[in-house]
Amino acid sequence: MTKEMSLEEKFQDYLDGENKIEPKDWMPEKYRKTLVRQISQHAHSEIIGMQPEGNWITRAPSLRAKLILLAKVQDEAGHGLYLYSAAETLGIDRKEMIEQLQTGKAKYSSIFNYPTLTWADIGAVGWLVDGAAIQNQVMLTRTSYGPYSRAMVKICKEESFHQRQGYEIVMHMARGTKEQKAMAQDALNRWWWPSLMMFGPSDDDSPNSAQSMKWKIKRKSNDTLRQEFVDKTVPQAEFIGLTIPDKDLKWNEERGEYDFGKMNWDEFYSVIKGNGPCNKQRIAHHVKAHEEGAWVREAANAYAEKQRKRKQASTAA
Amino acid sequence: MKITLHSMSKDNWKIWEVFIRSKNGLNHKHVGSLHAPDAEMAIKNARDVYTRRSEGVSIWVVPSDAVTASSPDEKEPLFTPSDDKVYRHPTFYEIPDEVGHM
Numbered sequence: 001m002t003k004e005m006s007l008e009e010k011f012q013d014y015l016d017g018e019n020k021i022e023p024k025d026w027m028p029e030k031y032r033k034t035l036v037r038q039i040s041q042h043a044h045s046e047i048i049g050m051q052p053e054g055n056w057i058t059r060a061p062s063l064r065a066k067l068i069l070l071a072k073v074q075d076e077a078g079h080g081l082y083l084y085s086a087a088e089t090l091g092i093d094r095k096e097m098i099e100q101l102q103t104g105k106a107k108y109s110s111i112f113n114y115p116t117l118t119w120a121d122i123g124a125v126g127w128l129v130d131g132a133a134i135q136n137q138v139m140l141t142r143t144s145y146g147p148y149s150r151a152m153v154k155i156c157k158e159e160s161f162h163q164r165q166g167y168e169i170v171m172h173m174a175r176g177t178k179e180q181k182a183m184a185q186d187a188l189n190r191w192w193w194p195s196l197m198m199f200g201p202s203d204d205d206s207p208n209s210a211q212s213m214k215w216k217i218k219r220k221s222n223d224t225l226r227q228e229f230v231d232k233t234v235p236q237a238e239f240i241g242l243t244i245p246d247k248d249l250k251w252n253e254e255r256g257e258y259d260f261g262k263m264n265w266d267e268f269y270s271v272i273k274g275n276g277p278c279n280k281q282r283i284a285h286h287v288k289a290h291e292e293g294a295w296v297r298e299a300a301n302a303y304a305e306k307q308r309k310r311k312q313a314s315t316a317a
Numbered sequence: 318m319k320i321t322l323h324s325m326s327k328d329n330w331k332i333w334e335v336f337i338r339s340k341n342g343l344n345h346k347h348v349g350s351l352h353a354p355d356a357e358m359a360i361k362n363a364r365d366v367y368t369r370r371s372e373g374v375s376i377w378v379v380p381s382d383a384v385t386a387s388s389p390d391e392k393e394p395l396f397t398p399s400d401d402k403v404y405r406h407p408t409f410y411e412i413p414d415e416v417g418h419m
Contacts, residue, residue, distance in 0.1 A: 022389070024386065024388065024389050025389045026389070071369075074365075074369070075369065078365070078366050078367075078369060081351060081366050082349055085349050085351060086349075088332065088350065089350075094352065095329050095330070147349075150349075151349070158369075158370070178393045184380075254330035297330070300330075300353075300354040300355075300358060301330070301354045303354070303355075304355035304358070306355075307355060309357070311333070
């Protein structure tokens with residue numbers, strides 16, 4: 001026990017010196033578990049996040065828009081894979097993570113349980129949802145676990161395109177016909193609050209936050225990140241003449257940041273528990289795609305095996 | 318669906334470590350890992366996963382289990398002996414300024 005204590009103290013010391021932890025280094029079991037939970041949850045969010053956007057690929061309003069959306073959704077798949085690969089360095093298998101997702105044992109970002117009803121939603125998702133994700137991910141580039149940090153660096157570079165293309169869509173609609181502007185405003189109205197809740201519960205109600213900060217997995221609190229996001233996004237909405245759906249929103253001269261209204265946490269927890277508009281649909285679709293793709297994985301295995309045998313026979317001959 | 322159980326036990330592809338040369342003249346650098354049934358597919362997957370934005374001109378894939386790594390526990394015996402050999406560094410030698418750059 002005393003030995004364990006001293007190992008943990010050494011570990012904390014090492015982190016306090018701003019050093020990174022790499023896969024084979026000693027780490028407390030709880031640090032490993034926290035990371036597996038967080039990274040796999042992050043990976044699942046990227047993968048499930050393909051669904052609300054993929055929903056609009058066949059209906060994109062122009063070839064340009066379609067090409068961009070395809071590239072973006074492909075990026076999300078890539079991001080999921082970088083993250084599964086980072087999680088695997090901690091000793092969990094991807095198959096196990098996918099089972100956890102499909103059985104509901106693992107969560108994904110609650111935001112993807114909302115539907116994308118119009119084309120303006122594709123803009124709002126890029127601008128607000130990816131915008132909020134970037135806020136969090138930029139912080140995570142400095143996370144203490146090496147493979148997670150490196151995955152975040154690559155992801156952040158790519159996410160920037162996602163947010164800009166989303167804002168461009170919303171901007172075009174906000175400057176379009178009266179109906180288009182109304183669609184853009186409606187999308188902002190529906191995505192604003194769920195986006196703010198992406199940062200998670202308030203610091204006082206976030207029991208794991210303190211330990212994650214101490215281990216430098218997280219570097220900023222949920223509320224700090226949320227405030228930064230609000231301060232950045234409000235002027236972007238004003239610039240294109242849209243209104244943030246919050247009557248309590250106002251600039252606080254003294255603090256040099258925006259005051260904003262209270263979030264509906266009952267809704268947040270209800271969606272996490274599975275009662276959002278699309279929870280069942282998202283998982284059902286993931287399971288269906290996974291099952292319908294089974295023959296491809298099997299065929300690839302069979303082909304690899306055949307090639308191996310052929311090679312073996314030719315070397316033997 | 319009958320196919321399901323079967324597939325769940327079979328989709329565990331091998332893990333490959335991926336190395337990419339960003340341009341000629343530079344080393345291949347480790348970028349991450351991925352799953353693939355064989356080397357050829359690993360290259361194809363690596364191209365899709367790690368080089369969507371012209372990140373590379375050449376890809377290496379190596380089965381993860383083929384990599385032998387030094388243990389973090391050996392860090393001291395492996396790397397500290399070189400710490401006290403300061404004479405291996407050019408700054409150890411005092412050369413008069415008049416000699417010029419050397």
